[in-house]
Amino acid sequence: MLTESKKPSFLFINKLDKEHSSFEKMIEAVQKEFGKNCVPITYPIGKETTFKEVVDLLNKAAVESISGDDKDKALKYREQLIEAIAETDDALIEKYLGGEELSEGEIINGLKKAVNAGNAHPVFCGSATKGIGVEELINAIIKFVPSPIDVTPIQATSPDGTNPIEYKVSADEPFAAQVFKTVIDPYVGQLTIFRVFSGSLQSNTGFYNVNKSAKEKIGQIFLLKGKEQKVVDKVQAGDIAAVAKLKETSAGDTLCNESRRLKFDTIKMPEPAISLSLKPKTRQDEERIMTALSKLGSEDPTFKYGRDQQTKRIDSIGDWGI
Structure with a gap:
Protein backbone atom coordinates (compact mmCIF):
# COMPACT_ATOMS: atom_id res chain seq x y z
CA MET A 1 0.00 0.00 0.00
CA LEU A 2 2.82 2.38 0.86
CA THR A 3 4.54 2.22 -2.52
CA GLU A 4 1.41 1.85 -4.66
CA SER A 5 -0.69 4.70 -3.31
CA LYS A 6 1.83 7.50 -3.98
CA LYS A 7 0.28 9.37 -1.08
CA PRO A 8 2.10 11.27 1.67
CA SER A 9 3.11 8.63 4.22
CA PHE A 10 5.16 8.62 7.43
CA LEU A 11 6.54 5.61 9.32
CA PHE A 12 7.31 5.37 13.04
CA ILE A 13 9.68 2.78 14.50
CA ASN A 14 8.30 2.23 17.99
CA LYS A 15 9.47 0.50 21.20
CA LEU A 16 13.16 1.34 20.84
CA ASP A 17 13.34 1.27 24.65
CA LYS A 18 12.64 -2.47 24.63
CA GLU A 19 15.17 -5.30 24.86
CA HIS A 20 16.62 -6.51 21.52
CA SER A 21 15.25 -3.48 19.66
CA SER A 22 17.48 -2.18 16.86
CA PHE A 23 16.99 1.01 14.86
CA GLU A 24 19.57 -0.02 12.26
CA LYS A 25 17.96 -3.41 11.64
CA MET A 26 14.50 -1.90 11.36
CA ILE A 27 15.64 0.76 8.87
CA GLU A 28 17.32 -1.95 6.82
CA ALA A 29 14.15 -4.09 6.88
CA VAL A 30 11.88 -1.15 5.97
CA GLN A 31 14.09 -0.11 3.06
CA LYS A 32 14.34 -3.69 1.83
CA GLU A 33 10.55 -4.02 1.87
CA PHE A 34 9.50 -0.57 0.64
CA GLY A 35 12.57 0.95 -1.01
CA LYS A 36 15.37 3.41 -0.31
CA ASN A 37 12.95 6.34 -0.42
CA CYS A 38 11.98 5.44 3.15
CA VAL A 39 14.43 7.84 4.77
CA PRO A 40 15.19 8.38 8.49
CA ILE A 41 14.32 11.83 9.82
CA THR A 42 15.16 11.17 13.46
CA TYR A 43 17.97 9.11 15.00
CA PRO A 44 17.89 7.47 18.47
CA ILE A 45 20.41 8.31 21.18
CA GLY A 46 20.99 5.28 23.37
CA LYS A 47 19.78 1.70 22.98
CA GLU A 48 17.13 -0.37 24.73
CA THR A 49 17.03 0.69 28.42
CA THR A 50 19.48 3.58 27.81
CA PHE A 51 17.41 5.03 24.96
CA LYS A 52 16.60 8.59 26.06
CA GLU A 53 16.01 10.93 23.10
CA VAL A 54 16.05 11.37 19.34
CA VAL A 55 17.98 13.80 17.15
CA ASP A 56 16.49 15.60 14.15
CA LEU A 57 18.62 14.65 11.14
CA LEU A 58 17.42 17.75 9.28
CA ASN A 59 19.22 19.85 11.91
CA LYS A 60 22.88 19.75 10.94
CA ALA A 61 24.06 21.49 14.11
CA ALA A 62 22.18 18.99 16.30
CA VAL A 63 23.72 16.05 14.44
CA GLU A 64 27.24 17.46 14.71
CA SER A 65 26.80 17.98 18.46
CA ILE A 66 26.45 14.21 19.02
CA SER A 67 29.48 12.40 20.41
CA GLY A 68 30.96 8.97 19.80
CA ASP A 69 29.74 6.33 17.33
CA ASP A 70 26.27 7.82 17.28
CA LYS A 71 27.61 10.89 15.50
CA ASP A 72 29.09 8.86 12.63
CA LYS A 73 25.89 6.85 12.23
CA ALA A 74 23.67 9.93 12.39
CA LEU A 75 25.82 11.70 9.78
CA LYS A 76 25.52 8.63 7.54
CA TYR A 77 21.73 8.64 7.80
CA ARG A 78 21.64 12.41 7.24
CA GLU A 79 23.60 11.94 4.03
CA GLN A 80 21.14 9.23 2.92
CA LEU A 81 18.30 11.65 3.64
CA ILE A 82 19.83 14.50 1.63
CA GLU A 83 20.65 12.20 -1.29
CA ALA A 84 17.09 10.84 -1.35
CA ILE A 85 15.67 14.36 -1.36
CA ALA A 86 18.05 15.49 -4.12
CA GLU A 87 17.11 12.53 -6.33
CA THR A 88 13.50 13.78 -6.52
CA ASP A 89 14.43 17.13 -8.10
CA ASP A 90 16.59 17.71 -11.21
CA ALA A 91 18.05 20.99 -9.97
CA LEU A 92 18.90 19.57 -6.54
CA ILE A 93 20.50 16.39 -7.88
CA GLU A 94 22.65 18.40 -10.27
CA LYS A 95 23.85 20.56 -7.40
CA TYR A 96 24.37 17.54 -5.13
CA LEU A 97 26.33 15.54 -7.71
CA GLY A 98 28.41 18.64 -8.40
CA GLY A 99 29.66 18.49 -4.83
CA GLU A 100 27.75 21.53 -3.62
CA GLU A 101 26.04 21.49 -0.25
CA LEU A 102 22.27 21.89 -0.26
CA SER A 103 20.97 24.75 1.86
CA GLU A 104 18.55 24.13 4.73
CA GLY A 105 15.78 25.77 2.71
CA GLU A 106 16.45 23.53 -0.30
CA ILE A 107 16.40 20.44 1.91
CA ILE A 108 13.12 21.41 3.64
CA ASN A 109 11.34 22.45 0.44
CA GLY A 110 12.68 19.41 -1.41
CA LEU A 111 11.38 17.10 1.30
CA LYS A 112 7.97 18.79 1.24
CA LYS A 113 7.66 18.25 -2.50
CA ALA A 114 8.91 14.66 -2.29
CA VAL A 115 6.46 13.81 0.50
CA ASN A 116 3.57 15.42 -1.38
CA ALA A 117 4.33 13.41 -4.52
CA GLY A 118 4.80 10.17 -2.57
CA ASN A 119 8.44 9.99 -3.64
CA ALA A 120 9.82 10.05 -0.08
CA HIS A 121 8.48 8.41 3.07
CA PRO A 122 10.01 9.92 6.24
CA VAL A 123 10.82 7.42 8.99
CA PHE A 124 10.71 8.49 12.63
CA CYS A 125 11.63 6.56 15.75
CA GLY A 126 11.00 6.56 19.46
CA SER A 127 8.94 5.09 22.27
CA ALA A 128 5.26 6.00 22.22
CA THR A 129 4.64 4.95 25.83
CA LYS A 130 7.49 7.16 27.08
CA GLY A 131 6.69 10.01 24.71
CA ILE A 132 10.13 9.92 23.10
CA GLY A 133 10.12 10.94 19.45
CA VAL A 134 6.37 11.62 19.38
CA GLU A 135 6.65 15.42 19.40
CA GLU A 136 9.08 15.30 16.48
CA LEU A 137 6.63 13.16 14.50
CA ILE A 138 3.70 15.51 15.20
CA ASN A 139 5.73 18.60 14.29
CA ALA A 140 6.82 16.97 11.04
CA ILE A 141 3.23 16.12 10.12
CA ILE A 142 2.32 19.78 10.57
CA LYS A 143 5.37 20.94 8.64
CA PHE A 144 5.59 18.48 5.75
CA VAL A 145 2.17 16.94 5.11
CA PRO A 146 0.44 19.01 2.41
CA SER A 147 -2.80 20.83 3.09
CA PRO A 148 -5.85 19.66 1.10
CA ILE A 149 -5.44 22.47 -1.44
CA ASP A 150 -1.81 21.47 -2.10
CA VAL A 151 -2.35 17.79 -2.92
CA THR A 152 -2.55 16.50 -6.45
CA PRO A 153 -6.02 15.87 -7.93
CA ILE A 154 -7.75 12.76 -6.61
CA GLN A 155 -8.07 9.84 -9.00
CA ALA A 156 -11.47 8.15 -9.10
CA THR A 157 -13.66 6.26 -11.57
CA SER A 158 -17.25 6.14 -12.64
CA PRO A 159 -19.40 3.93 -10.35
CA ASP A 160 -18.97 0.94 -12.67
CA GLY A 161 -15.20 1.42 -12.69
CA THR A 162 -14.90 1.90 -16.46
CA ASN A 163 -14.13 5.61 -16.86
CA PRO A 164 -11.36 7.41 -14.94
CA ILE A 165 -12.27 10.68 -13.22
CA GLU A 166 -9.82 13.29 -11.95
CA TYR A 167 -11.33 15.04 -8.96
CA LYS A 168 -10.04 18.41 -7.75
CA VAL A 169 -9.63 18.80 -4.00
CA SER A 170 -11.72 21.89 -3.30
CA ALA A 171 -14.55 23.03 -1.05
CA ASP A 172 -16.25 24.41 -4.18
CA GLU A 173 -16.56 20.99 -5.86
CA PRO A 174 -19.46 18.57 -5.21
CA PHE A 175 -19.19 16.51 -2.02
CA ALA A 176 -17.02 13.40 -2.17
CA ALA A 177 -15.59 11.40 0.74
CA GLN A 178 -14.37 7.95 1.67
CA VAL A 179 -14.96 5.94 4.83
CA PHE A 180 -11.79 4.47 6.32
CA LYS A 181 -12.94 3.22 9.73
CA THR A 182 -15.94 2.42 11.89
CA VAL A 183 -15.92 2.19 15.69
CA ILE A 184 -18.48 1.21 18.30
CA ASP A 185 -19.15 4.06 20.74
CA PRO A 186 -20.88 3.08 24.03
CA TYR A 187 -23.09 6.18 23.92
CA VAL A 188 -24.00 6.80 20.26
CA GLY A 189 -23.48 3.34 18.76
CA GLN A 190 -21.56 2.85 15.54
CA LEU A 191 -19.48 5.83 14.42
CA THR A 192 -18.50 5.99 10.76
CA ILE A 193 -15.28 7.95 10.21
CA PHE A 194 -14.55 9.44 6.80
CA ARG A 195 -12.21 11.80 4.98
CA VAL A 196 -13.76 14.60 2.92
CA PHE A 197 -11.88 14.97 -0.37
CA SER A 198 -13.99 17.70 -1.93
CA GLY A 199 -17.06 19.80 -1.38
CA SER A 200 -18.82 20.08 1.98
CA LEU A 201 -21.39 18.23 4.06
CA GLN A 202 -24.00 19.83 6.33
CA SER A 203 -25.45 18.16 9.42
CA ASN A 204 -28.98 16.76 9.20
CA THR A 205 -28.69 16.12 5.46
CA GLY A 206 -27.38 13.02 3.68
CA PHE A 207 -25.34 11.56 0.85
CA TYR A 208 -25.22 8.73 -1.66
CA ASN A 209 -23.18 5.59 -0.96
CA VAL A 210 -21.84 4.46 -4.34
CA ASN A 211 -20.62 1.05 -3.14
CA LYS A 212 -24.00 0.12 -1.66
CA SER A 213 -26.12 2.05 -4.21
CA ALA A 214 -27.99 3.52 -1.26
CA LYS A 215 -28.96 6.90 0.15
CA GLU A 216 -28.01 7.58 3.75
CA LYS A 217 -29.46 10.24 6.06
CA ILE A 218 -27.31 11.78 8.78
CA GLY A 219 -27.89 13.78 11.95
CA GLN A 220 -25.04 15.42 13.80
CA ILE A 221 -21.50 15.55 12.45
CA PHE A 222 -18.59 15.06 14.86
CA LEU A 223 -14.93 16.03 14.82
CA LEU A 224 -12.99 13.51 16.91
CA LYS A 225 -10.14 14.35 19.27
CA GLY A 226 -9.30 11.24 21.22
CA LYS A 227 -12.45 10.36 23.15
CA GLU A 228 -13.83 13.89 22.73
CA GLN A 229 -16.56 14.38 20.13
CA LYS A 230 -17.10 17.95 18.99
CA VAL A 231 -20.39 18.61 17.21
CA VAL A 232 -20.07 20.81 14.10
CA ASP A 233 -22.61 22.08 11.59
CA LYS A 234 -20.44 21.50 8.53
CA VAL A 235 -17.28 19.78 7.29
CA GLN A 236 -15.43 20.42 4.05
CA ALA A 237 -12.51 19.27 1.90
CA GLY A 238 -9.61 18.13 4.06
CA ASP A 239 -11.66 17.39 7.18
CA ILE A 240 -11.85 14.03 8.91
CA ALA A 241 -15.24 13.62 10.56
CA ALA A 242 -17.68 11.07 11.90
CA VAL A 243 -21.42 10.43 11.85
CA ALA A 244 -23.46 7.95 13.85
CA LYS A 245 -25.93 5.16 13.14
CA LEU A 246 -25.58 4.72 9.39
CA LYS A 247 -27.46 1.67 8.14
CA GLU A 248 -25.59 0.69 4.97
CA THR A 249 -22.13 2.26 5.08
CA SER A 250 -18.90 0.45 5.98
CA ALA A 251 -15.15 0.99 5.70
CA GLY A 252 -13.91 1.65 2.16
CA ASP A 253 -17.20 3.01 0.82
CA THR A 254 -17.31 6.13 -1.36
CA LEU A 255 -19.78 8.84 -0.32
CA CYS A 256 -20.87 11.59 -2.73
CA ASN A 257 -23.68 13.69 -4.15
CA GLU A 258 -26.17 11.53 -6.02
CA SER A 259 -26.07 14.03 -8.89
CA ARG A 260 -22.34 13.46 -9.40
CA ARG A 261 -21.47 9.87 -8.71
CA LEU A 262 -17.91 8.60 -8.60
CA LYS A 263 -15.99 5.83 -6.90
CA PHE A 264 -12.62 5.84 -5.16
CA ASP A 265 -10.39 2.77 -5.21
CA THR A 266 -11.21 0.34 -2.45
CA ILE A 267 -8.79 0.62 0.45
CA LYS A 268 -6.48 -2.39 0.29
CA MET A 269 -5.99 -3.96 3.71
CA PRO A 270 -3.09 -6.19 4.77
CA GLU A 271 -3.79 -9.88 5.14
CA PRO A 272 -3.94 -11.35 8.68
CA ALA A 273 -0.60 -12.47 10.07
Whole structure:
Protein backbone atom coordinates (compact mmCIF):
# COMPACT_ATOMS: atom_id res chain seq x y z
CA MET A 1 0.00 0.00 0.00
CA LEU A 2 2.82 2.38 0.86
CA THR A 3 4.54 2.22 -2.52
CA GLU A 4 1.41 1.85 -4.66
CA SER A 5 -0.69 4.70 -3.31
CA LYS A 6 1.83 7.50 -3.98
CA LYS A 7 0.28 9.37 -1.08
CA PRO A 8 2.10 11.27 1.67
CA SER A 9 3.11 8.63 4.22
CA PHE A 10 5.16 8.62 7.43
CA LEU A 11 6.54 5.61 9.32
CA PHE A 12 7.31 5.37 13.04
CA ILE A 13 9.68 2.78 14.50
CA ASN A 14 8.30 2.23 17.99
CA LYS A 15 9.47 0.50 21.20
CA LEU A 16 13.16 1.34 20.84
CA ASP A 17 13.34 1.27 24.65
CA LYS A 18 12.64 -2.47 24.63
CA GLU A 19 15.17 -5.30 24.86
CA HIS A 20 16.62 -6.51 21.52
CA SER A 21 15.25 -3.48 19.66
CA SER A 22 17.48 -2.18 16.86
CA PHE A 23 16.99 1.01 14.86
CA GLU A 24 19.57 -0.02 12.26
CA LYS A 25 17.96 -3.41 11.64
CA MET A 26 14.50 -1.90 11.36
CA ILE A 27 15.64 0.76 8.87
CA GLU A 28 17.32 -1.95 6.82
CA ALA A 29 14.15 -4.09 6.88
CA VAL A 30 11.88 -1.15 5.97
CA GLN A 31 14.09 -0.11 3.06
CA LYS A 32 14.34 -3.69 1.83
CA GLU A 33 10.55 -4.02 1.87
CA PHE A 34 9.50 -0.57 0.64
CA GLY A 35 12.57 0.95 -1.01
CA LYS A 36 15.37 3.41 -0.31
CA ASN A 37 12.95 6.34 -0.42
CA CYS A 38 11.98 5.44 3.15
CA VAL A 39 14.43 7.84 4.77
CA PRO A 40 15.19 8.38 8.49
CA ILE A 41 14.32 11.83 9.82
CA THR A 42 15.16 11.17 13.46
CA TYR A 43 17.97 9.11 15.00
CA PRO A 44 17.89 7.47 18.47
CA ILE A 45 20.41 8.31 21.18
CA GLY A 46 20.99 5.28 23.37
CA LYS A 47 19.78 1.70 22.98
CA GLU A 48 17.13 -0.37 24.73
CA THR A 49 17.03 0.69 28.42
CA THR A 50 19.48 3.58 27.81
CA PHE A 51 17.41 5.03 24.96
CA LYS A 52 16.60 8.59 26.06
CA GLU A 53 16.01 10.93 23.10
CA VAL A 54 16.05 11.37 19.34
CA VAL A 55 17.98 13.80 17.15
CA ASP A 56 16.49 15.60 14.15
CA LEU A 57 18.62 14.65 11.14
CA LEU A 58 17.42 17.75 9.28
CA ASN A 59 19.22 19.85 11.91
CA LYS A 60 22.88 19.75 10.94
CA ALA A 61 24.06 21.49 14.11
CA ALA A 62 22.18 18.99 16.30
CA VAL A 63 23.72 16.05 14.44
CA GLU A 64 27.24 17.46 14.71
CA SER A 65 26.80 17.98 18.46
CA ILE A 66 26.45 14.21 19.02
CA SER A 67 29.48 12.40 20.41
CA GLY A 68 30.96 8.97 19.80
CA ASP A 69 29.74 6.33 17.33
CA ASP A 70 26.27 7.82 17.28
CA LYS A 71 27.61 10.89 15.50
CA ASP A 72 29.09 8.86 12.63
CA LYS A 73 25.89 6.85 12.23
CA ALA A 74 23.67 9.93 12.39
CA LEU A 75 25.82 11.70 9.78
CA LYS A 76 25.52 8.63 7.54
CA TYR A 77 21.73 8.64 7.80
CA ARG A 78 21.64 12.41 7.24
CA GLU A 79 23.60 11.94 4.03
CA GLN A 80 21.14 9.23 2.92
CA LEU A 81 18.30 11.65 3.64
CA ILE A 82 19.83 14.50 1.63
CA GLU A 83 20.65 12.20 -1.29
CA ALA A 84 17.09 10.84 -1.35
CA ILE A 85 15.67 14.36 -1.36
CA ALA A 86 18.05 15.49 -4.12
CA GLU A 87 17.11 12.53 -6.33
CA THR A 88 13.50 13.78 -6.52
CA ASP A 89 14.43 17.13 -8.10
CA ASP A 90 16.59 17.71 -11.21
CA ALA A 91 18.05 20.99 -9.97
CA LEU A 92 18.90 19.57 -6.54
CA ILE A 93 20.50 16.39 -7.88
CA GLU A 94 22.65 18.40 -10.27
CA LYS A 95 23.85 20.56 -7.40
CA TYR A 96 24.37 17.54 -5.13
CA LEU A 97 26.33 15.54 -7.71
CA GLY A 98 28.41 18.64 -8.40
CA GLY A 99 29.66 18.49 -4.83
CA GLU A 100 27.75 21.53 -3.62
CA GLU A 101 26.04 21.49 -0.25
CA LEU A 102 22.27 21.89 -0.26
CA SER A 103 20.97 24.75 1.86
CA GLU A 104 18.55 24.13 4.73
CA GLY A 105 15.78 25.77 2.71
CA GLU A 106 16.45 23.53 -0.30
CA ILE A 107 16.40 20.44 1.91
CA ILE A 108 13.12 21.41 3.64
CA ASN A 109 11.34 22.45 0.44
CA GLY A 110 12.68 19.41 -1.41
CA LEU A 111 11.38 17.10 1.30
CA LYS A 112 7.97 18.79 1.24
CA LYS A 113 7.66 18.25 -2.50
CA ALA A 114 8.91 14.66 -2.29
CA VAL A 115 6.46 13.81 0.50
CA ASN A 116 3.57 15.42 -1.38
CA ALA A 117 4.33 13.41 -4.52
CA GLY A 118 4.80 10.17 -2.57
CA ASN A 119 8.44 9.99 -3.64
CA ALA A 120 9.82 10.05 -0.08
CA HIS A 121 8.48 8.41 3.07
CA PRO A 122 10.01 9.92 6.24
CA VAL A 123 10.82 7.42 8.99
CA PHE A 124 10.71 8.49 12.63
CA CYS A 125 11.63 6.56 15.75
CA GLY A 126 11.00 6.56 19.46
CA SER A 127 8.94 5.09 22.27
CA ALA A 128 5.26 6.00 22.22
CA THR A 129 4.64 4.95 25.83
CA LYS A 130 7.49 7.16 27.08
CA GLY A 131 6.69 10.01 24.71
CA ILE A 132 10.13 9.92 23.10
CA GLY A 133 10.12 10.94 19.45
CA VAL A 134 6.37 11.62 19.38
CA GLU A 135 6.65 15.42 19.40
CA GLU A 136 9.08 15.30 16.48
CA LEU A 137 6.63 13.16 14.50
CA ILE A 138 3.70 15.51 15.20
CA ASN A 139 5.73 18.60 14.29
CA ALA A 140 6.82 16.97 11.04
CA ILE A 141 3.23 16.12 10.12
CA ILE A 142 2.32 19.78 10.57
CA LYS A 143 5.37 20.94 8.64
CA PHE A 144 5.59 18.48 5.75
CA VAL A 145 2.17 16.94 5.11
CA PRO A 146 0.44 19.01 2.41
CA SER A 147 -2.80 20.83 3.09
CA PRO A 148 -5.85 19.66 1.10
CA ILE A 149 -5.44 22.47 -1.44
CA ASP A 150 -1.81 21.47 -2.10
CA VAL A 151 -2.35 17.79 -2.92
CA THR A 152 -2.55 16.50 -6.45
CA PRO A 153 -6.02 15.87 -7.93
CA ILE A 154 -7.75 12.76 -6.61
CA GLN A 155 -8.07 9.84 -9.00
CA ALA A 156 -11.47 8.15 -9.10
CA THR A 157 -13.66 6.26 -11.57
CA SER A 158 -17.25 6.14 -12.64
CA PRO A 159 -19.40 3.93 -10.35
CA ASP A 160 -18.97 0.94 -12.67
CA GLY A 161 -15.20 1.42 -12.69
CA THR A 162 -14.90 1.90 -16.46
CA ASN A 163 -14.13 5.61 -16.86
CA PRO A 164 -11.36 7.41 -14.94
CA ILE A 165 -12.27 10.68 -13.22
CA GLU A 166 -9.82 13.29 -11.95
CA TYR A 167 -11.33 15.04 -8.96
CA LYS A 168 -10.04 18.41 -7.75
CA VAL A 169 -9.63 18.80 -4.00
CA SER A 170 -11.72 21.89 -3.30
CA ALA A 171 -14.55 23.03 -1.05
CA ASP A 172 -16.25 24.41 -4.18
CA GLU A 173 -16.56 20.99 -5.86
CA PRO A 174 -19.46 18.57 -5.21
CA PHE A 175 -19.19 16.51 -2.02
CA ALA A 176 -17.02 13.40 -2.17
CA ALA A 177 -15.59 11.40 0.74
CA GLN A 178 -14.37 7.95 1.67
CA VAL A 179 -14.96 5.94 4.83
CA PHE A 180 -11.79 4.47 6.32
CA LYS A 181 -12.94 3.22 9.73
CA THR A 182 -15.94 2.42 11.89
CA VAL A 183 -15.92 2.19 15.69
CA ILE A 184 -18.48 1.21 18.30
CA ASP A 185 -19.15 4.06 20.74
CA PRO A 186 -20.88 3.08 24.03
CA TYR A 187 -23.09 6.18 23.92
CA VAL A 188 -24.00 6.80 20.26
CA GLY A 189 -23.48 3.34 18.76
CA GLN A 190 -21.56 2.85 15.54
CA LEU A 191 -19.48 5.83 14.42
CA THR A 192 -18.50 5.99 10.76
CA ILE A 193 -15.28 7.95 10.21
CA PHE A 194 -14.55 9.44 6.80
CA ARG A 195 -12.21 11.80 4.98
CA VAL A 196 -13.76 14.60 2.92
CA PHE A 197 -11.88 14.97 -0.37
CA SER A 198 -13.99 17.70 -1.93
CA GLY A 199 -17.06 19.80 -1.38
CA SER A 200 -18.82 20.08 1.98
CA LEU A 201 -21.39 18.23 4.06
CA GLN A 202 -24.00 19.83 6.33
CA SER A 203 -25.45 18.16 9.42
CA ASN A 204 -28.98 16.76 9.20
CA THR A 205 -28.69 16.12 5.46
CA GLY A 206 -27.38 13.02 3.68
CA PHE A 207 -25.34 11.56 0.85
CA TYR A 208 -25.22 8.73 -1.66
CA ASN A 209 -23.18 5.59 -0.96
CA VAL A 210 -21.84 4.46 -4.34
CA ASN A 211 -20.62 1.05 -3.14
CA LYS A 212 -24.00 0.12 -1.66
CA SER A 213 -26.12 2.05 -4.21
CA ALA A 214 -27.99 3.52 -1.26
CA LYS A 215 -28.96 6.90 0.15
CA GLU A 216 -28.01 7.58 3.75
CA LYS A 217 -29.46 10.24 6.06
CA ILE A 218 -27.31 11.78 8.78
CA GLY A 219 -27.89 13.78 11.95
CA GLN A 220 -25.04 15.42 13.80
CA ILE A 221 -21.50 15.55 12.45
CA PHE A 222 -18.59 15.06 14.86
CA LEU A 223 -14.93 16.03 14.82
CA LEU A 224 -12.99 13.51 16.91
CA LYS A 225 -10.14 14.35 19.27
CA GLY A 226 -9.30 11.24 21.22
CA LYS A 227 -12.45 10.36 23.15
CA GLU A 228 -13.83 13.89 22.73
CA GLN A 229 -16.56 14.38 20.13
CA LYS A 230 -17.10 17.95 18.99
CA VAL A 231 -20.39 18.61 17.21
CA VAL A 232 -20.07 20.81 14.10
CA ASP A 233 -22.61 22.08 11.59
CA LYS A 234 -20.44 21.50 8.53
CA VAL A 235 -17.28 19.78 7.29
CA GLN A 236 -15.43 20.42 4.05
CA ALA A 237 -12.51 19.27 1.90
CA GLY A 238 -9.61 18.13 4.06
CA ASP A 239 -11.66 17.39 7.18
CA ILE A 240 -11.85 14.03 8.91
CA ALA A 241 -15.24 13.62 10.56
CA ALA A 242 -17.68 11.07 11.90
CA VAL A 243 -21.42 10.43 11.85
CA ALA A 244 -23.46 7.95 13.85
CA LYS A 245 -25.93 5.16 13.14
CA LEU A 246 -25.58 4.72 9.39
CA LYS A 247 -27.46 1.67 8.14
CA GLU A 248 -25.59 0.69 4.97
CA THR A 249 -22.13 2.26 5.08
CA SER A 250 -18.90 0.45 5.98
CA ALA A 251 -15.15 0.99 5.70
CA GLY A 252 -13.91 1.65 2.16
CA ASP A 253 -17.20 3.01 0.82
CA THR A 254 -17.31 6.13 -1.36
CA LEU A 255 -19.78 8.84 -0.32
CA CYS A 256 -20.87 11.59 -2.73
CA ASN A 257 -23.68 13.69 -4.15
CA GLU A 258 -26.17 11.53 -6.02
CA SER A 259 -26.07 14.03 -8.89
CA ARG A 260 -22.34 13.46 -9.40
CA ARG A 261 -21.47 9.87 -8.71
CA LEU A 262 -17.91 8.60 -8.60
CA LYS A 263 -15.99 5.83 -6.90
CA PHE A 264 -12.62 5.84 -5.16
CA ASP A 265 -10.39 2.77 -5.21
CA THR A 266 -11.21 0.34 -2.45
CA ILE A 267 -8.79 0.62 0.45
CA LYS A 268 -6.48 -2.39 0.29
CA MET A 269 -5.99 -3.96 3.71
CA PRO A 270 -3.09 -6.19 4.77
CA GLU A 271 -3.79 -9.88 5.14
CA PRO A 272 -3.94 -11.35 8.68
CA ALA A 273 -0.60 -12.47 10.07
CA ILE A 274 -1.69 -14.15 13.31
CA SER A 275 -4.22 -16.94 13.87
CA LEU A 276 -5.72 -18.36 17.06
CA SER A 277 -8.48 -20.79 17.92
CA LEU A 278 -11.03 -20.19 20.66
CA LYS A 279 -12.77 -22.92 22.63
CA PRO A 280 -15.77 -21.57 24.55
CA LYS A 281 -16.75 -23.48 27.65
CA THR A 282 -20.47 -23.33 26.93
CA ARG A 283 -22.84 -22.69 24.03
CA GLN A 284 -23.84 -19.43 25.71
CA ASP A 285 -20.18 -18.35 25.86
CA GLU A 286 -19.81 -19.11 22.16
CA GLU A 287 -22.71 -16.82 21.28
CA ARG A 288 -21.28 -13.99 23.39
CA ILE A 289 -17.82 -14.44 21.82
CA MET A 290 -19.25 -14.32 18.30
CA THR A 291 -21.09 -11.09 19.14
CA ALA A 292 -17.84 -9.56 20.42
CA LEU A 293 -15.94 -10.77 17.36
CA SER A 294 -18.57 -9.24 15.10
CA LYS A 295 -17.99 -5.86 16.75
CA LEU A 296 -14.22 -6.20 16.38
CA GLY A 297 -14.60 -7.14 12.72
CA SER A 298 -16.77 -4.11 12.01
CA GLU A 299 -14.12 -1.81 13.53
CA ASP A 300 -11.04 -3.43 11.99
CA PRO A 301 -11.18 -4.71 8.36
CA THR A 302 -7.95 -6.67 8.93
CA PHE A 303 -9.61 -8.69 11.68
CA LYS A 304 -11.19 -11.82 10.25
CA TYR A 305 -13.13 -14.46 12.10
CA GLY A 306 -15.42 -17.37 11.48
CA ARG A 307 -17.04 -20.36 13.13
CA ASP A 308 -14.94 -23.28 11.93
CA GLN A 309 -16.31 -26.48 13.42
CA GLN A 310 -12.87 -28.07 13.44
CA THR A 311 -10.47 -25.29 14.41
CA LYS A 312 -12.74 -22.51 15.83
CA ARG A 313 -10.03 -20.20 14.43
CA ILE A 314 -9.95 -16.41 14.16
CA ASP A 315 -7.35 -14.35 12.28
CA SER A 316 -5.91 -10.87 12.82
CA ILE A 317 -3.23 -8.62 11.33
CA GLY A 318 -1.91 -8.04 14.86
CA ASP A 319 -2.47 -9.37 18.35
CA TRP A 320 -4.48 -6.42 19.76
CA GLY A 321 -7.87 -7.91 18.91
CA ILE A 322 -6.92 -11.42 19.87
